[in-house]
Amino acid sequence: MSQTISLTNGQIFFLMIQTQVGFGILTLPNTLQSTSKGDGWMSVLLAGAVIQLFLVMIWLLMRRFPRFIYSEITTFLLGKTVGTFINTIMYLYFILAATFILLQFASIIKEHLLLSTPFWVIGLLMMLTCTYLAISDIRIIARFFALISVLILFKFGISFFSFLLPVDLHHILPLGSSGVKQIALGGKDCLLTVLGFELILFLYPLASKKGTTFLKVITWANVFVTGLTAYFVILCIMIFSQPALEEIKYPVIYFLRPLQFQMIDRLDLLFLSIWIVPLGISIVTYIYMGSKILPFFRGKSYKLVLMNSTLIFVLFTIAKKDLDSQKLYSSFVEYLSYAVVFAIPCILLLISYLFKKSGKEVSC
Structure with a gap:
């Protein structure tokens, strides 16, 4: 890859963290109450360690094919027919995952901010905005992601106001009281919260510095996201009691609701407005x-972006009508993610070693 289309370490770092920090953190403290309860932060750390393991495995795979995009690796290792089938499954996963996030986004905005706005209008406005950015060059997307990363500082700053509320450290004590099994089950729920790290499958060929340098960058990004997630989980556990967390669907939003100041009211809505960006x-x-996974659209990615956005919005309008169908949709995305994000890259790495297939290695 020429340097004119390469991405810097900083851009890759911000691409990673902005993709992983999404909707899931808002509901994670509530989700963990069914498993690890007060030890939920331990589940987050466990999930971060598991993700780091998969990051290393994906890095090993991409390092063997430093100039291949991911769709080329699958066809190279599995053959054109099987490789195209796998690429199609991954394409389906990306579309369904985006639709699921759009559904959750529209639901939370409809419930907390735009109470009278039609559900489909909220989804349409978000899709128009996302399409406008997704149709751009990856360097433009990376620069935008890096620019708005300053909002993370605002999230931290606003969350510090929560320490004005009564907090109880005993809610996370004694440590490990939930048991190893429940903490592990909570870790499984956390994995789905920070999905998005699969982006590195498409970033490695564009990285200006590959090899161990790239691994260090994605490792620090994972450490940052894991720390951020654990921070909000611990904060919610200390503020709310266990029965309260079981009832509150969005505890990361609600812990700011009781705070009122002379010049600022409803701090939770300000916090939510900032969280819309990730x-x-x-x-x-x-x-x-x-737009990059199907090779037969190569050179026409803008057309596929438009097609993707249209398909996502159509699925969004269909799934929103019934709550049960949304839950079924969520379960389908969850199980599909296990195959696409975790299983397929590992299988490809194993095949590349067993049959000793690789591309030309590029040194750091």
Whole structure:
């Protein structure tokens, strides 16, 4: 790859964290109450360790094919027919994952901010915005992601106001009281919260510095996201009691609701407004990856971006009508993610070693 289309370490770092920090964190403290309860932060750390393992495995795979895009690796290792089938499954996953995020985004905005706005209008406005960005060059997307990363500082700053509320450290004590099995089950729920790291499958060929340098960048991004997630989980556990967390669907939003100041009211709505940005960014990422996974659209990615956005919006309008269908849709995306994000890259890495297939290695 020439340097004119390469991405810097900083751009890759911000692409990673902005893609992973999405909707899931808002509901994670509530989700963990069914498994690890007060040890939920341990489940987050466990999930971060598991993700790091898969990051290393994906890095090993991409390092063997430093100049191949991911769709070329699948066809090279599995053959054209099987490889195209796998690419199609991954394309389906990207579309469904983006639709699921759009559904959750529209639901939370409809419930907390735009109470009278039609559901489909909220989804349409978000899709128009995401399409406008996804149709751009990856360097433009990366620069935008890096620019709006300053909002993370605002999230931290606003969350510090929560320490004005009564907090109880005993809610996370004694440590490990839930048991190893429940903490592990909670870790499984956390994995789905920070999905998006599969973006590195498409970033490695564009990285200006590959090899161990690339691994260090994605490792620090994973450490940052894991730390951020654990911070909000611990914060919610200390503020809310266990019965309260079981009832509150969005505890990361609600812990700011009791705070009122003379010049600022409803701090939770300000916090939510800032969190809208990473929600949209996750959709942009999946639309972009969907436009790169099907090789027969190569050179016409803007057309596939438009097709992806249209398909996502159509699925969004269909799934929103019934709550049960949304839950079924969520379960389908969850199980599909296990295959696409975790199983397929590992199988490809194993095949590449067993049959000793690789591309030309590029040194750091």
